[in-house]
Amino acid sequence: xxxxxxxxxxxxxxxxxxxxxxxxxxxxxxxxxxxxxxxxxxxxxxxxxxxxxxxxxxxxxxxxxxxxxxxxxxxxxxxxxxxxxxxxxxxxxxxxxxxxxxxxxxxxxxxxxxxxxxxxxxxxxxxxxxxxxxxxxxxxxxxxxxxxxxxxxxxxxxxxxxxxxxxxxxxxxxxxxxxxxxxxxxxxxxxxxxxxxxxxxxxxxxxxxxxxxxxxxxxxxxxxxxxxxxxxxxxxxxxxxxxxxxxxxxxxxxxxxxxxxxxxxxxxxxxxxxxxxxxxxxxxxxxxxxxxxxxxxxxxxxxxxxxxxxxxxxxxxxxxxxxxxxxxxxxxxxxxxxxxxxxxxxxxxxxxxxxxxxxxxxxxxxxxxxxxxxxxxxxxxxxxxxxxxxxxxxxxxxxxxxxxxxxxxxxxxxxxxxxxxxxxxxxxxxxxxxxxxxxxxxxxxxxxxxxxxxxxxxxxxxxxxxxxxxxxxxxxxxxxxxxxxxxxxxxxxxxxxxxxxxxxxxxxxxxxxxxxxxxxxxxxxxxxxxxxxxxxxxxxxxxxxxxxxxxxxxxxxxxxxxxxxxxxxxxxxxxxxxxxxxxxxxxxxxxxxxxxxxxxxxxxxxxxxxxxxxxxxxxxxxxxxxxxxxxxxxxxxxxxxxxxxxxxxxxxxxxxxxxxxxxxxxxxxxxxxxxxxxxxxxxxxxx
Amino acid sequence: xxxxxxxxxxxxxxxxxxxxxxxxxxxxxxxxxxxxxxxxxxxxxxxxxxxxxxxxxxxxxxxxxxxxxxxxxxxxxxxxxxxxxxxxxxxxxxxxxxxxxxxxxxxxxxxxxxxxxxxxxxxxxxxxxxxxxxxxxxxxxxxxxxxxxxxxxxxxxxxxx
Numbered sequence: 001x002x003x004x005x006x007x008x009x010x011x012x013x014x015x016x017x018x019x020x021x022x023x024x025x026x027x028x029x030x031x032x033x034x035x036x037x038x039x040x041x042x043x044x045x046x047x048x049x050x051x052x053x054x055x056x057x058x059x060x061x062x063x064x065x066x067x068x069x070x071x072x073x074x075x076x077x078x079x080x081x082x083x084x085x086x087x088x089x090x091x092x093x094x095x096x097x098x099x100x101x102x103x104x105x106x107x108x109x110x111x112x113x114x115x116x117x118x119x120x121x122x123x124x125x126x127x128x129x130x131x132x133x134x135x136x137x138x139x140x141x142x143x144x145x146x147x148x149x150x151x152x153x154x155x156x157x158x159x160x161x162x163x164x165x166x167x168x169x170x171x172x173x174x175x176x177x178x179x180x181x182x183x184x185x186x187x188x189x190x191x192x193x194x195x196x197x198x199x200x201x202x203x204x205x206x207x208x209x210x211x212x213x214x215x216x217x218x219x220x221x222x223x224x225x226x227x228x229x230x231x232x233x234x235x236x237x238x239x240x241x242x243x244x245x246x247x248x249x250x251x252x253x254x255x256x257x258x259x260x261x262x263x264x265x266x267x268x269x270x271x272x273x274x275x276x277x278x279x280x281x282x283x284x285x286x287x288x289x290x291x292x293x294x295x296x297x298x299x300x301x302x303x304x305x306x307x308x309x310x311x312x313x314x315x316x317x318x319x320x321x322x323x324x325x326x327x328x329x330x331x332x333x334x335x336x337x338x339x340x341x342x343x344x345x346x347x348x349x350x351x352x353x354x355x356x357x358x359x360x361x362x363x364x365x366x367x368x369x370x371x372x373x374x375x376x377x378x379x380x381x382x383x384x385x386x387x388x389x390x391x392x393x394x395x396x397x398x399x400x401x402x403x404x405x406x407x408x409x410x411x412x413x414x415x416x417x418x419x420x421x422x423x424x425x426x427x428x429x430x431x432x433x434x435x436x437x438x439x440x441x442x443x444x445x446x447x448x449x450x451x452x453x454x455x456x457x458x459x460x461x462x463x464x465x466x467x468x469x470x471x472x473x474x475x476x477x478x479x480x481x482x483x484x485x486x487x488x489x490x491x492x493x494x495x496x497x498x499x500x501x502x503x504x505x506x507x508x509x510x511x512x513x514x515x516x517x518x519x520x521x522x523x524x525x526x527x528x529x530x531x532x533x534x535x536x537x538x539x540x541x542x543x544x545x546x547x548x549x550x551x552x553x554x555x556x557x558x559x560x561x562x563x564x565x566x567x568x569x570x571x572x573x574x575x576x577x578x579x580x581x582x583x584x585x586x587x588x589x590x591x592x593x594x595x596x597x598x599x600x601x602x603x604x605x606x607x608x609x610x611x612x613x614x615x616x617x618x619x620x621x622x623x624x625x626x627x628x629x630x631x632x633x634x635x636x637x638x639x640x641x642x643x644x645x646x647x648x649x650x651x652x653x654x655x656x657x658x659x660x661x662x663x664x665x666x667x668x669x670x671x672x673x674x675x676x677x678x679x680x681x682x683x684x685x686x687x
Numbered sequence: 688x689x690x691x692x693x694x695x696x697x698x699x700x701x702x703x704x705x706x707x708x709x710x711x712x713x714x715x716x717x718x719x720x721x722x723x724x725x726x727x728x729x730x731x732x733x734x735x736x737x738x739x740x741x742x743x744x745x746x747x748x749x750x751x752x753x754x755x756x757x758x759x760x761x762x763x764x765x766x767x768x769x770x771x772x773x774x775x776x777x778x779x780x781x782x783x784x785x786x787x788x789x790x791x792x793x794x795x796x797x798x799x800x801x802x803x804x805x806x807x808x809x810x811x812x813x814x815x816x817x818x819x820x821x822x823x824x825x826x827x828x829x830x831x832x833x834x835x836x837x838x839x840x841x842x843x844x845x846x847x848x
Contacts, residue, residue, distance in 0.1 A: 303783055474803060478771055479824055481800040486717035489825040493724060632774050 114164035166444035231327035396463035486517035597625030725832035741775025
């Protein structure tokens with residue numbers, strides 16, 4: 001109960017001081033702090049407990065009619081309360097005001113009541129407080145003032161004859177003894193107090209300075225540790241973490257609150273494979289040995305594996321040995337190392353052969369892919385490279401320029417880029433299997449050739465068409481005019497000569513000529529239209545039975561010319577791939593040709609069959625008709641070209657041009673052989 | 688309107704004096720007939736020799752083939768030459784005539800239905816003496832033929848043989 005009361009009181013008092021002390025004291029120097037607390041304590045006690053002394057004093061003074069005492073008592077009480085209220089005014093003013101009131105109280109009581117009153121006590125108190133509040137100088141001045149005050153009282157007793165002195169025997173003497181003792185004791189107490197406070201102040205300041213220095217230095221070292229570029233941690237010899245700096249947090253990803261106080265062997269920051277190593281290090285520490293540098297792996301909070309380098313040392317702290325360790329994140333270094341290793345493996349991992357040939361022509365290095373090739377080239381590391389490569393290497397080293405050389409081996413082609421490293425005295429050869437590329441290039445070349453051929457073919461086709469067009473326009477101006485002239489000429493002659501007489505035989509032949517010319521013109525127009533249709537017609541390819549087709553055509557001719565007896569011999573089952581309607585036109589023209597030119601033969605025979613020329617199956621239509629001179633064979637197939645005069649064999653000169661056009665469209669060839677008077681053979685091929 | 692050229696007395700005299708021959712190279716029998724009819728008016732029709740294609744024409748001029756043995760000195764005063772002919776065409780005939788020593792100076796008139804510029808240029812460059820396009824209209828055709836006959840038979844001076 002006692003302890004609880006004390007605690008309650010201390011807490012309450014502290015709260016009171018917090019509210020009522022001027023706010024600056026909490027950051028002021030310790031002496032000022034204590035002076036303010038004393039001033040507050042006195043004023044507070046005076047304010048609270050003052051009335052206990054004040055009320056009896058006022059009652060007594062009232063009874064005895066001492067109005068001066070009543071006034072000064074009241075003034076003192078008001079001053080105490082005011083000082084607490086006006087706590088934020090200057091300390092000097094408050095302390096001086098308070099001390100002045102006390103002093104005035106003392107002096108007043110002294111003069112009003114004389115030596116028998118409480119005046120001395122107030123004076124004494126005031127002087128002690130002044131020395132407490134203001135120090136040694138103020139204490140000495142207080143003594144002087146006290147001496148003057150007491151002297152004045154003495155003078156007042158001697159010459160003023162105060163009333164109270166009349167009741168005292170030997171008042172002046174008694175006063176003298178009293179004053180001397182007072183001053184002596186006053187001097188002892190005030191000066192001692194002042195000295196004590198001075199000393200205390202010095203001690204307080206020194207201590208404050210020391211503690212500040214200590215704090216600063218500790219902060220500095222803590223800051224060094226905190227901001228160390230490596231992680232630093234401390235643990236006890238059991239592995240319980242005591243401290244970890246910021247870098248530690250950074251590396252491991254945990255905040256230190258999550259780590260400090262826990263045993264790192266039990267935290268999930270060490271992967272299984274690192275646990276043994278960590279225990280080993282701790283064991284060394286227990287034996288008092290420092291360790292490191294050691295590489296160990298940690299698991300960060302987000303689960304990454306972090307390789308670190310760790311150094312530990314054992315230091316004494318108080319009566320305890322602790323472990324001080326530095327941790328460095330070496331993942332960057334590890335990565336660089338693995339990159340360097342990967343770089344170093346580059347040539348060996350290259351799927352293309354990489355060789356190194358020295359200036360003197362010896363093979364210094366071959367990667368795995370290169371090694372596979374070596375036997376083919378009778379190569380071996382440390383031996384001479386093939387002369388072709390040696391020559392290129394020497395050339396490259398001389399010129400300093402990268403050379404390229406292609407080597408054929410078996411069915412494959414290898415392209416070497418020879419990069420000279422003149423300073424090192426060797427050249428690196430980067431080899432690539434370019435067989436496929438070569439093949440592709442060859443393919444492209446072949447395609448280009450085919451394309452050229454196709455262009456040539458197409459050009460030829462276009463030229464043929466163009467030739468036909470030229471021939472067409474030529475015939476419009478030539479062949480079509482001729483019958484018109486006949487019609488105009490003979491009809492006019494008839495008109496002139498037979499207006500007034502009947503037609504005689506001559507007249508009839510003129511009229512016949514008009515009919516013939518008209519008929520011929522009709523045929524010309526028909527044939528020309530047919531030819532132009534072939535050029536335009538859509539083309540399709542399907543099996544065509546030529547044998548049947550020829551038989552049908554022959555049958556039609558027989559019906560139309562029943563007076564003719566022609567022996568038509570058709571070989572069976574001649575099948576081709578072609579456009580049926582175009583092939584019909586071609587076969588009709590060829591048959592018509594044969595039919596026409598056998599007109600003069602005694603026993604006309606037309607034969608349709610196949611034969612083999614240069615390994616190629618060739619169709620032919622042979623007749624034993626008028627034939628033609630081979631000298632003019634090249635003219636046969638030109639449009640409107642004729643080898644016979646129209647009165648020998650009528651015709652337009654378009655038929656064979658039409659045949660050629662059709663066979664060409666099928667991609668085939670047509671040609672003729674003949675002898676005048678013995679007949680003709682027309683050959684054609686269809687691919 | 689009939690346009691007929693009638694020969695003057697003088698012209699008829701000249702015709703009679705010389706045994707003048709015209710070689711007509713023409714494969715179309717109608718054209719041959721029409722040409723002869725045109726010449727008939729001035730009785731020069733019977734002086735026309737007809738060759739039905741290039742081969743016949745050359746045979747006549749060179750005294751070969753079907754005309755083997757004919758005197759080559761006996762040249763026609765003019766050759767009326769069609770261009771489109773079976774076997775050997777007109778331009779080829781012209782070329783060969785100009786290459787031959789005895790016939791190289793003979794007047795050759797190209798008489799054809801074609802008015803293709805190409806034919807005209809080629810004809811002249813091969814040494815044609817004249818190029819006449821056969822009119823379709825019979826009146827004009829007759830007039831052209833009579834003009835030609837008159838000019839070549841009467842007024843034109845033949846080169847020395």
